[in-house]
Amino acid sequence: VKVAGKGHHRFFQPELFETIRNRRELEQSLVTALELDQFLVVYQPRVDAMSGQLCSMEALVRWQHPQHGMVPPLEFIPVAESSGLISQLGEVVIEKVCLQMARWQASGLEMVPVSINVSARQFGRGDVHQVLASALARHRIDARLIEVEITESAMMDEQNRAVEQLSAIRALGVRLLVDDFGTGYSSLSQLQKFAMDGLKIDRAFTMELGRSEQGEVFVRAILSMAHALGMSVVAEGVETREQLDILRALQCNEVQGYFISRPVPAEQMLGLMQQRFLI
Ligand code: C2E
Ligand code: CA
Ligand code: CA
Ligand code: CA
Numbered sequence: 001v002k003v004a005g006k007g008h009h010r011f012f013q014p015e016l017f018e019t020i021r022n023r024r025e026l027e028q029s030l031v032t033a034l035e036l037d038q039f040l041v042v043y044q045p046r047v048d049a050m051s052g053q054l055c056s057m058e059a060l061v062r063w064q065h066p067q068h069g070m071v072p073p074l075e076f077i078p079v080a081e082s083s084g085l086i087s088q089l090g091e092v093v094i095e096k097v098c099l100q101m102a103r104w105q106a107s108g109l110e111m112v113p114v115s116i117n118v119s120a121r122q123f124g125r126g127d128v129h130q131v132l133a134s135a136l137a138r139h140r141i142d143a144r145l146i147e148v149e150i151t152e153s154a155m156m157d158e159q160n161r162a163v164e165q166l167s168a169i170r171a172l173g174v175r176l177l178v179d180d181f182g183t184g185y186s187s188l189s190q191l192q193k194f195a196m197d198g199l200k201i202d203r204a205f206t207m208e209l210g211r212s213e214q215g216e217v218f219v220r221a222i223l224s225m226a227h228a229l230g231m232s233v234v235a236e237g238v239e240t241r242e243q244l245d246i247l248r249a250l251q252c253n254e255v256q257g258y259f260i261s262r263p264v265p266a267e268q269m270l271g272l273m274q275q276r277f278l279i
Pocket of ligand 4: 180
């Protein structure tokens with residue numbers, strides 16, 4: 001299978017879903033994509049809001065489709081979840097991230113933590129902590145260099161016994177972050193009960209900064225409560241200098257977004273790691 005050359009990733013074309021008309025067909029092509037290893041991981045830096053220093057990066061999956069180019073996750077993750085393929089896909093992502101980290105480490109770079117997204121359905125098989133433990137051991141990665149991002153609703157998922165698995169993941173030494181904070185209904189006290197290490201304020205709230213009074217009030221409230229509970233806060237989707245300046249004034253810990261960098265392939269991430277200060 002011929003894939004698009006490095007650095008020449010074509011954008012997703014809507015024809016994919018004209019061709020793949022129904023869910024079953026998309027499901028089948030996901031099975032094929034797993035067999036043919038068509039998934040890849042891109043990385044988006046997270047930086048210290050004050051110093052601009054790289055502190056971590058988020059791993060984001062892409063489907064490199066031979067005919068349709070780069071397919072974004074929102075186009076296939078929901079189908080992977082409903083078809084049960086998400087556990088296998090999640091395992092592929094974990095494996096690719098750990099392999100990449102081992103390569104970076106072998107090149108003598110000082111590693112920063114990498115965060116991996118885990119969705120509620122991934123807890124269905126009950127073995128996320130084992131998959132993580134195995135990949136960490138095989139690639140000799142320090143568990144403290146891995147973070148898991150999980151949404152509020154996934155944390156509360158009782159059917160999949162997410163709580164037990166989250167504590168097993170945490171017992172490995174992996175840090176836990178609440179993703180898309182503010183979009184669900186969890187209270188900060190619940191987050192503390194789950195021993196979450198930090199939270200990521202959803203892009204929807206970052207977008208409001210500088211635009212509306214409420215936006216700033218909301219972010220300020222999250223920050224003061226999170227800090228009182230000893231949690232670190234990341235603002236997602238920072239796209240402008242103005243948003244960054246407001247977040248700095250509010251003492252947000254870390255920022256992530258297009259203003260700093262888009263998600264980039266591993267080779268490009270290497271350059272950003274060497275650069276260290278990104279704003
Ligand atoms: P997310 O975890 O909330 O990830 C952040 C999304 O926002 C990413 O989209 C990222 O590219 C995008 N983003 C980052 N900065 C900006 C910005 O400044 N402006 C705008 N407009 N967007 C920004 P992406 O990569 O398309 O991922 C979408 C979602 O797919 C993720 O949302 C996550 O929920 C899911 N996802 C991605 N990779 C994985 C994975 O490996 N496993 C699972 N289970 N889900 C994944
Ligand atoms: Ca995330
Ligand atoms: Ca998010
Ligand atoms: Ca999201």
